[in-house]
Amino acid sequence: MLFPATRMRRLRRSTAMRSLVRETHLRPSQLIYPLFICPGEGVRKPIGSMPGVFNLSIDEALKEAAECVELGIGGLLLFGLPESKDETGSGAYADDGIVQQALRAFKANRALDPLVLIADVCLCEYTSHGHCGVLVHERGEVHVHNDQSLPLLARAAASLAAAGADIVAPSDMMDGRVAAMREALDVAGHHDTPIMSYAAKFASAFYGPFREAADSTPQEGDRRGYQMDSANGREAMREIEGDIAEGADMLLMKPAGPYLDIIRAARDRFDLPMGAYQVSGEYSMLHAAFERGWLDRDRAMLESLLGIRRAGADFIVTYFAKDAARLLG
Numbered sequence: 001m002l003f004p005a006t007r008m009r010r011l012r013r014s015t016a017m018r019s020l021v022r023e024t025h026l027r028p029s030q031l032i033y034p035l036f037i038c039p040g041e042g043v044r045k046p047i048g049s050m051p052g053v054f055n056l057s058i059d060e061a062l063k064e065a066a067e068c069v070e071l072g073i074g075g076l077l078l079f080g081l082p083e084s085k086d087e088t089g090s091g092a093y094a095d096d097g098i099v100q101q102a103l104r105a106f107k108a109n110r111a112l113d114p115l116v117l118i119a120d121v122c123l124c125e126y127t128s129h130g131h132c133g134v135l136v137h138e139r140g141e142v143h144v145h146n147d148q149s150l151p152l153l154a155r156a157a158a159s160l161a162a163a164g165a166d167i168v169a170p171s172d173m174m175d176g177r178v179a180a181m182r183e184a185l186d187v188a189g190h191h192d193t194p195i196m197s198y199a200a201k202f203a204s205a206f207y208g209p210f211r212e213a214a215d216s217t218p219q220e221g222d223r224r225g226y227q228m229d230s231a232n233g234r235e236a237m238r239e240i241e242g243d244i245a246e247g248a249d250m251l252l253m254k255p256a257g258p259y260l261d262i263i264r265a266a267r268d269r270f271d272l273p274m275g276a277y278q279v280s281g282e283y284s285m286l287h288a289a290f291e292r293g294w295l296d297r298d299r300a301m302l303e304s305l306l307g308i309r310r311a312g313a314d315f316i317v318t319y320f321a322k323d324a325a326r327l328l329g
């Protein structure tokens with residue numbers, strides 16, 4: 001008997017052969033690029049912990065968006081840095097809020113039509129205390145009030161849809177926000193605006209650099225009272241079920257790299273389109289290694305994204321979107 005009968009290497013012999021049997025593909029249209037919009041003109045402020053990522057004024061953001069169209073990127077996820085903040089995060093639902101203004105400018109530019117414009121819906125960038133909802137003092141304790149936060153988040157979603165958001169993406173993790181937003185959107189006539197729920201969002205150390213980029217670090221305490229415990233996979237499935245029941249059209253898992261098992265479990269269980277967010281810390285961590293020459297930049301970047309696709313994500317929100325799209329051609 002000849003040995004071994006099964007030789008896996010037969011199908012790895014050439015680039016063409018490997019390409020023929022490749023199971024997972026990464027395309028620029030599956031990538032979504034996050035933008036941090038700030039007031040002013042001609043502003044392009046680097047974010048120290050995220051090389052290559054900037055706070056951009058609307059005029060600069062328009063240039064960035066045009067580049068994304070050029071590269072065939074699927075969409076943008078917009079975050080705002082308001083001029084001023086207050087207790088209830090009113091900048092999140094102001095008609096002339098920073099992201100609302102950006103959306104109107106983007107929508108006025110037909111050359112940007114190939115991009116799906118996704119508006120993150122949260123209060124944390126807009127509240128003076130940096131929490132994702134309304135803070136209340138009860139029985140000598142401070143906490144984020146779930147039900148008082150819902151109308152404000154719903155208002156933010158409707159206001160962003162009115163300004164031109166193609167999708168609204170709640171990232172606050174209040175219970176009942178998807179239903180509250182669906183109702184507010186429908187009442188305002190935005191029946192056709194989908195909700196992409198950050199259904200399983202974990203309280204993660206990997207959001208650190210984002211909080212520098214979006215200036216959204218809680219002044220006191222942390223987000224463990226509303227974001228999920230990293231240890232819990234079954235609870236993530238319950239979160240997703242709940243959001244689907246409330247009317248979510250799409251799901252977003254977050255972070256991605258350290259939670260690939262959650263992405264896979266969700267993919268096996270639910271049929272909604274699902275994205276994953278390779279968050280700021282995942283980007284910064286890889287970048288730090290690239291800068292030291294410890295990892296091959298292009299290969300490690302694509303491998304990190306391919307892993308997320310292989311785990312089951314249909315699309316990926318990533319700060320590498322432009323660099324990856326350039327490589328993928």
Ligand code: PBG
Binds near residue numbers: 132171207281
């Ligand atoms: C807002 C929000 C956060 C991120 C996306 N939306 C920060 C947080 O929850 O603290 C993090 C994204 C990233 O780290 O890249 N709630």
